Amino acid sequence: MTTIEKAITPDIDDSHYQSKTLVCDGNEAAAWGVALARPDVMAIYPITPQSSLVEYLSQFVAEGIIDAELMNVEGEHSVMSALQGAALAGARTYTATCGPGLAFMFEPYIRTPGLRLPMVASLVTRDTLTPQCVWGGHQDAMLVKEAGWIQMYCETVQEVLDTTTMAFRIGEHPDVMLPVNVNSDGNYLSYGATGIQLPAAPLVDAFMGEKNVNWHAALDPERPMAIDPLTGGAGGPGPSMFANYRKSQCDGMQNALRVIEETHKDWGDRIGRYYSPLVEEYRLDDADYALVTIGSMTGAAKDAVDLARDQGEAVGIIKIKTFRPFPVEAINRALSKVKAIGVVDRSVNFGWNCGPVYQETLAAAQRLQRFLPSASFIGGLAGSDITVEHFSQVIEDTAQLLKGHHYDEPIWINRND
Amino acid sequence: MALGYNTITFNPDKCDGCGDCMRACSQAKAGTDDPVHSRIQILANETPSTGEQQSPIEMAMCRQCGDPKCVSNCPAAALSKDLSSGTIDWDSSKCVNCLLCTVGCAFGGITYNVEVGHVTKCDTCDGNPACVKVCPHGALEYNTSGSVYTRIGDKEDLFVPGLSACQGCNSELLIRHTLRNVGSNVVVATPPGCIPGMGTVGYNGKTGTKVPVFHPLLTNTASMLAGIKKQYNRVGRDVTMLALAGDGGVGDVGFQSLSGAAERNEQQLFMCVDNEGYMNTGMQSSGSTPAGSWTSTTPVGKEMQGKRTDAKNMARIMMMHNCEYVATASLSFMDDYYDKLDKALAASKRGFAYLHVYAPCPTGWRFPAAETIEVCRKQVESNFVTLWEFTPDQGLQFTRSVDKPAPLADYLKQIGKYRHLNQDQIDHLQRRVDNQVKSLKAFEQTSAVS
Amino acid sequence: MQHSKYLIIGSSHAALEAVAAIRMQDPDGSLTLITRDKHLPYSPTVLPYVVSGRSQPDNINLKDQAYFDLHAIEFIPGRKVEKIEPENHCVILDNGQQWQYDKLLLATGASPLIPPISGLDQTEFLVLRTLEDAIALRQASSQAKKAIVLGAGLVGMHGAENLAEAGLDVTVVEMQTQVLPGYFDPQAAGLIESAFSQHGVTMKMGHRAVRIEQQDNGCQVELENGETLEADLLLVSTGVKPVTDYCAGSGIETDQGILVDDHMATNQTDIWAAGDVTQAGDFYSNAQVVTGILPDAVEQGRIAGMAMSEDPCLKSYNGGIPINTYTFYGQQAISVGVSDLSTGTLADCSEVELSVDTDNGFFQKIIFKDNQLQGISGINAALDPGIMWQLILRRIDLADDKADFVAKPLETGRRLMSRTWR
Structure with missing residues (x-):
């Protein structure tokens, strides 16, 4: 192992990794987050609104900022496939995609967690077809929530950078060994530029520690083994073998809750920036009711809450960062503080006629063993903005729940924009 | 230890009795054109008789028997089997001219030459036979599969015994031979199909392969191998990437990743084991299924008589990618195959190499299991498939002559999936074969010019 | 007591062929070769060439020690078998050593047949069956002036030619009316005889x-007609007889030779016999015959070895066919199968194609029956005897090719066999 580590230690100009302030958008921030994690193999295929992210990666490779194999393959399907191969050979791997690209990637995508391959794939989230659409929304990410990937949604450009780097350590933790989607909202985070702090590389290197992504499953002539023999069937050892395998996958996912928290804590201790790893509570402690948000919409939500607070409304925010695994305990700790919630989704759950975050939140709340009045808000589809004004309306509508109002239907935010 | 050797083979169907071989032999051995000195005797039947199947041209020469009677019969130890070359050597210093060796030979392979006063026989010109070199029709060939088997036979079989391939499956033969030659410093990808189906990757935690092996998806074999290779290149390890894929994983759903990998010139050896359909899952039709074939999804009935469209020629498509190396091969021509395997392996160190191996399937095509290799042979001899290789610098070159093919109908009639063919369908396939050959020849000529 | 899974008595063609067949099937089973000869294996057939000087005694070995080592074979020369005890699976050697075997092959060959001629047992004479005989004959021929050769079989004819070429005044005495009876008809034999006569x-x-009477410097031979011949070298070459003395009391059934079935098995369990020692099936009849023909010995050795090692490809012996290839004074005489209809079982066969050119010493005789080749013999005629043998053995139907075959037996034979093989 030591020889490999030595061989791939990048011989590049560390001046790129001095702690410094940058003005950049979320796609560039993600690229910097990748650079700090020192991946071995990246495979890319461009798709709006992810394209500039892979352009930054390519540029970084061209300039020597990233020392990695860059594979410009012919489609997302091969992106994921190549990375699986590389990971099975011991590589730290990365890619980014969204929307139709994710859909095309789906076949190998759903296999990565089963192979227990750590990997980071940014989803620069995009609404899905049809209607034809190239703008932001969470529908793509929500479609793959049962695929077995860890999903973390970022709120800010800085968080995109920090979470991207952290995601490698989370996925590679031996108790986890799962791939991670770092989700950043298309348009809003991908193209929104802001000032951020780039951490110093030596600090990040120390944070990352040893890499070993294929100790459990390798395609290596020095450790010959078969990867993925047929398993299952109705008799013999197959059924129990498969069930135990699946359970271990679920265990890894649950272990991730702890590892995500530990990792965020360690990142804060070393780098100086702390995040709520699973669920953020904003002005919640004395709140009567709360909005439940996810992703970049939270910024506008916070502004609206601040305004409402100024007007005496006891409203707070529960922001979900980690959506997979779903942080049931953390959510319920927050929910237990309020009497009603309004959950804002940037995607829909067709079957339940509500947003998927709403549905999941209620599923968690069921364990509180008390009735929690709630409303589902759906907005921000196809790049549309959920403004402070929209959130002020959401707050107003949610407040109605405390007065006994009941909503039969989800509330569509941008329908009358 | 069993040993196999190189041999001179003769195909009477391609011989027109020109006698060039005999003159070349006489020149090589006696410096004259007098055929009395020729160790190969071409025998034209001047008065062909009634038997229809009777070939007009026959041949007598030493077969370099493995268990030679001439040697056993020699009282003077003048004849011996050379265990390294396989030729039967004659020692003039020991020979007593008793002619008992000629009693042992049923082939006319060692004969008394009255001009020189002793027996003479073929010595294969030390492995470079003059007769083969001058044969203008490819009727004589120097077949090296025997020595290849000897070489390969000494290497470890890297699959376990007892893979559960169908009886008569030539894919199992192919992969065992291939991996012996490739060795253990390899990662093997076998997408869903017969090859993993026979247990190579394994079942429920047990594997059938002694080297790293995996199931890619049916769709992404080339891409996964590409990723693996990238990482090994990165850490400075030279590991061979080998795909053993069926035609569906190559030309149908696997095509995009294959094409992409070929375009990027990924360093891997991608082998298509073409059994003309999805034989592993119950003989469904694929893009490689020839027109007219019965399959379970192109059945034969009142409204449909087998597959309605032609197969795509994947090897030719891969040639158009300008890969480092592209070749077609058949298990009935193992020396040719091994030659190409070696070249493809070497090419896979530089970039993308593609080997298309035709793999008749007794179960799915419906022919007796014992006839697999014969079906392979007829496939080639009828030009239903052709043996060639391509490199960017050399272009396309046939490795086996496509002239004077055997009738296609002879090939078709031994296979159950073609049993229903009507004359129109047979004519269509014959036209298709002729056109393919014409087209490939055009490529060959282009190569020759450039 | 010694033990060998395969015990083989003898070391010439039949024995060695059996060894090869056994080792093909069973590379490891213990295998021991015991021979009364003192040398590495050689062929009696090469001995006339040792006499002539064409072959050197140290250059005629059919196998060497390296071969025995390679195939894990114990080779014990210079030991005779005294007795066989089939019930004990035991062989007793002349030094008293006992060998137990699982499978025993008797390939002890033949020894010269010494005719019961009055006085011969009191006379110095030479034979030619062993290397010692050959060396002695070569030595004698360099000192003698005048030789008598008794018997005009192959050994006698070779001996006569060698002695004549060495400068001796040679007389061949043959009881029958021609040379090489059984291989050539009188007409062909006449051509051979005249070549000898022409060479003095x-x-x-x-x-x-x-x-026969011993004299001071040689011997005197009296013929039936009263004529007497004198010589200082007498070569007795009146044929050979199988060496079967050790079979006495063993229960192994013998007649002229050891009787074997078509797998070369004797009547005793786990005992086989092959080569010149046997009396085996005849190709043309149901008779059991002693042939003393090298290719037959090879064939029998192969079958015995396959049977002993339980080779699943074992096939039955086709039966012996007379075969002779004989070169004399630079000419070739070849005979495969029946050559003379005046004797034997094919006397009723009338299809004979004869072609003779006495001036050029050319003779060719082809015998068919039911469109199948029965025999072909020739002098200075181009033939592939191996192909002719197969045409006879396989009873190839030549109805369509007879004319071609008669006109050009060499080319037609090759063509027919090429077609048959393919």
Whole structure:
């Protein structure tokens, strides 16, 4: 192992990794987050609104900022496939995609967690077809929530950078060994530029520690083994073998809750920036009711809450960062503080006629063993903005729940924009 | 230890009795054109008789028997089997001219030459036979599969015994031979199909392969191998990437990743084991299924008589990618195959190499299991498939002559999936074969010019 | 007591062929070769060439020690078998050593047949069966002036030619009316005889020696007609007889030789016999015959070895066919199968194609029956004897090719066999 580590230690100009302030958008921030994690193999295929992210990666490779194999393959399907191969050979791997690209990637995508391959794939989230659409929304990410990937949604450009780097350590933790989607909202985070702090590389290197992504499953002539023999069937050892395998996958996912928290804590201790790893509570402690948000919409939500607070409304925010695994305990700790919630989704759950975050939140709340009045808000589809004004309306509508109002239907935010 | 050797083979169907071989032999051995000195005797039947199947041209020469009677019969130890070359050597210093060796030979392979006063026989010109070199029709060939088997036979079989391939499956033969030659410093990808189906990757935690092996998806074999290779290149390890894929994983759903990998010139050896359909899952039709074939999804009935469209020629498509190396091969021509395997392996160190191996399937095509290799042979001899290789610098070159093919109908009639063919369908396939050959020849000529 | 899974007595063609067959099937089973000869294996057939000087005694070995080492074979020369105890699976050697075997092959060959001629047992004479005989004959020929060769079989004819070429005045005495009876008809034999006569050899055919007397510097041979011949070298070459003395009391059934079935098995369990020692099936009849023909010995050895090692490809012996390839004074005489209809079982066969050119010493005789080749013999005629043998053995139907075959037996034979093989 030591020889490999030595061989791939990048011989590049560390001046790129001095702690410094940058003005950049979320796609560039993600690229910097990748650079700090020192991946071995990246495979890319461009798709709006992810394209500039892979352009930054390519540029970084061209300039020597990233020392990695860059594979410009012919489609997302091969992106994921190549990375699986590389990971099975011991590589730290990365890619980014969204929307139709994710859909095309789906076949190998759903296999990565089963192979227990750590990997980071940014989803620069995009609404899905049809209607034809190239703008932001969470529908793509929500479609793959049962695929077995860890999903973390970022709120800010800085968080995109920090979470991207952290995601490698989370996925590679031996108790986890799962791939991670770092989700950043298309348009809003991908193209929104802001000032951020780039951490110093030596600090990040120390944070990352040893890499070993294929100790459990390798395609290596020095450790010959078969990867993925047929398993299952109705008799013999197959059924129990498969069930135990699946359970271990679920265990890894649950272990991730702890590892995500530990990792965020360690990142804060070393780098100086702390995040709520699973669920953020904003002005919640004395709140009567709360909005439940996810992703970049939270910024506008916070502004609206601040305004409402100024007007005496006891409203707070529960922001979900980690959506997979779903942080049931953390959510319920927050929910237990309020009497009603309004959950804002940037995607829909067709079957339940509500947003998927709403549905999941209620599923968690069921364990509180008390009735929690709630409303589902759906907005921000196809790049549309959920403004402070929209959130002020959401707050107003949610407040109605405390007065006994009941909503039969989800509330569509941008329908009358 | 069993040993196999190189041999001179003769195909009477391609011989027109020109006698060039005999003159070349006489020149090589006696410096004259007098055929009395020729160790190969071409025998034209001047008065062909009634038997229809009777070939007009026959041949007598030493077969370099493995268990030679001439040697056993020699009282003077003048004849011996050379265990390294396989030729039967004659020692003039020991020979007593008793002619008992000629009693042992049923082939006319060692004969008394009255001009020189002793027996003479073929010595294969030390492995470079003059007769083969001058044969203008490819009727004589120097077949090296025997020595290849000897070489390969000494290497470890890297699959376990007892893979559960169908009886008569030539894919199992192919992969065992291939991996012996490739060795253990390899990662093997076998997408869903017969090859993993026979247990190579394994079942429920047990594997059938002694080297790293995996199931890619049916769709992404080339891409996964590409990723693996990238990482090994990165850490400075030279590991061979080998795909053993069926035609569906190559030309149908696997095509995009294959094409992409070929375009990027990924360093891997991608082998298509073409059994003309999805034989592993119950003989469904694929893009490689020839027109007219019965399959379970192109059945034969009142409204449909087998597959309605032609197969795509994947090897030719891969040639158009300008890969480092592209070749077609058949298990009935193992020396040719091994030659190409070696070249493809070497090419896979530089970039993308593609080997298309035709793999008749007794179960799915419906022919007796014992006839697999014969079906392979007829496939080639009828030009239903052709043996060639391509490199960017050399272009396309046939490795086996496509002239004077055997009738296609002879090939078709031994296979159950073609049993229903009507004359129109047979004519269509014959036209298709002729056109393919014409087209490939055009490529060959282009190569020759450039 | 010693033990060997395979015990083989003898070391010439039949024995060695059996060894090869056994080792093909069973590379490891213990295998021991015991021979009364003192040398590495050689062929009696090469001995006339040792006499002539064409072959050197140290250059005629059919196998060497390296071969035995490679195949894990114990080779014990210079030991005779005294006795066989089939019930104990035991062989007792002349030094008293006992060998137990699982499978035993008797390939002890033949020894010269010494005719019961009055006085012969009191006379110094030479034979030619062992290397020692050959060396002695070569030595004697360099000192003698005048030789008598008793018997005009192959050994006698070779001996006569060698002695004549060495400068001796040679007379061949043969009881029958021609040379090489059984292989050539009288007409062909006449061509051979005349070649000898032309080279100064006196050919006395149809003469029986009735009395032989030792003299100071040689011997005197008296013929039936009263004629006496004198010589200082007497070569007795009146044929050979199987060496079967050790079978006495063993229960192994013998007649002229050891009787074997078509897998070369004797009547005793786990005992086989092959080569010149046997009396085996005849190709043309149901008779059991002693042939003394090298290719038959090879064939029998192969079958015995396969049977002993339980080779699943074992096939039955086709039966012996007379075969002779004989070169004399630069000419070739070849005979495969029946050559003379006046004797034997094919006397009723009338399809004979004869072609003779006495001036050029050319003779060719082809015998068919039911469109199948029965025999072909020729002098200075181009033939592939191996192909002719197969045409006879396989009973190839030549109905469509007879004319071609008669006109051009060499080319037609090759063509027919090429077609048959393919």
